[in-house]
Amino acid sequence: AQKVTQAQTEISVVEKEDVTLDCVYETRDTTYYLFWYKQPPSGELVFLIRRNSFDEQNEISGRYSWNFQKSTSSFNFTITASQVVDSAVYFCALIGRAAGNKLTFGGGTRVLVKP
Amino acid sequence: DAGVTQSPTHLIKTRGQQVTLRCSPISGHKSVSWYQQVLGQGPQFIFQYYEKEERGRGNFPDRFSARQFPNYSSELNVNALLLGDSALYLCASSPQVTNTEAFFGQGTRLTVV
Numbered sequence: 001a002q003k004v005t006q007a008q009t010e011i012s013v014v015e016k017e018d019v020t021l022d023c024v025y026e027t028r029d030t031t032y033y034l035f036w037y038k039q040p041p042s043g044e045l046v047f048l049i050r051r052n053s054f055d056e057q058n059e060i061s062g063r064y065s066w067n068f069q070k071s072t073s074s075f076n077f078t079i080t081a082s083q084v085v086d087s088a089v090y091f092c093a094l095i096g097r098a099a100g101n102k103l104t105f106g107g108g109t110r111v112l113v114k115p
Numbered sequence: 116d117a118g119v120t121q122s123p124t125h126l127i128k129t130r131g132q133q134v135t136l137r138c139s140p141i142s143g144h145k146s147v148s149w150y151q152q153v154l155g156q157g158p159q160f161i162f163q164y165y166e167k168e169e170r171g172r173g174n175f176p177d178r179f180s181a182r183q184f185p186n187y188s189s190e191l192n193v194n195a196l197l198l199g200d201s202a203l204y205l206c207a208s209s210p211q212v213t214n215t216e217a218f219f220g221q222g223t224r225l226t227v228v
Contacts, residue, residue, distance in 0.1 A: 004157075033215050043203055045158070045219035052215075091157055100171045101214040102148070103207075105157030 002027040006106035013082055014114050020078045023092030028046045030055070032096040033067065034075045035103070039089045046091075051075065076103045082113045117142070119220035127226045128196050136191045136223045140208030144169075146213060147189040149181060150178045152203040152222070164189055165212040193225075201227045 003026040013019050025034065036048040048060065051068050059066050065082075067076045079086050092106045120139045140147050146187050147167040150158035163171035164183035183189045187208075193200055203224050207217040 012212075037219075043205075043222060044221040045205060048220060050215060093157075095214060098136070099145075101163055101212055102171055102173065103150075103158070103214065103217060104160070104162035107157050 002015075002029070002032075002094055002099045002104050004092050004094050004104055004106035006109050008109045009107070010110040010112065011035055012112045012114065014083050015084060018065060018080050019082050019086075019111060020076055021090050021092075023025070023075045023077070023106060025073050025094050027094060027096040027099070028098035030078050032094060035093040035095075036066070036075075036077050037091045037093060037105075039091060039108070045091065048077075064076070071074070079111070079114065082111075084115055087111060087113045095115050119206055119218055121206050121220035121223050122202075123223060124221065125224050126216075129226060130198060130227055132196050133192065133194045134196060134225060136204050136206075136225070137188065138191070138206030138208075139188045139204075140192075141218060144208035144210050145187055145219075146209040146212055146214060147187065148185055148207045148209070148217065149189070149191045150205040150207065152205060158205055160190070161191070163214065164210075172211055181216055192211060196227045198227050200210070201225060 006026045032053045037045040061065045063080045095104045148163040149161040150157040160173040162181045167183045178194045203222045205222045206220045
């Protein structure tokens, strides 16, 4: 079985603060993919990043950065210098080969950025 | 290019009724997956179709069914609606069966009263 846990249900920050979202996953697969999606109030899930289990290189893309650590089964996401437009629910997700081709999502973390 | 389109965007049904939700994938994408997202939770996998064949089914009752057409569009049907079926239904399209490049539509918000 595979499982994704996002322990933080809601984070509130003031604009320009950094915010880090935690994600811990469980899978028996040696080959798997991890994702982060953003869900604004409109409802659509917006793809942010994908990482496979063989690529632990951390990545920075603009104000976004990701920290993948297989040793702790974590795939954390940081927004630097947050903006009001970053307010949304963020989901971490996993696809493991043995579980088929379905995305398993965490419960989501709501980020509220106040001006 | 158009993204994943779903229709209708909102729907209100009465308990016991049946509903059909529609999804058009991104051009060239052959895989369509359906997810149910209850308020305050993460999406839960319902079905995957690839090349018109069912390739995966989540833990949902038989009241839920789906199909994929030759043009790769898909319909999700739910019979005998219950109040608990109220949710946002999301469709994802992907070029491959592996779903490692899944793109989502804006969803259909179903309310059962």
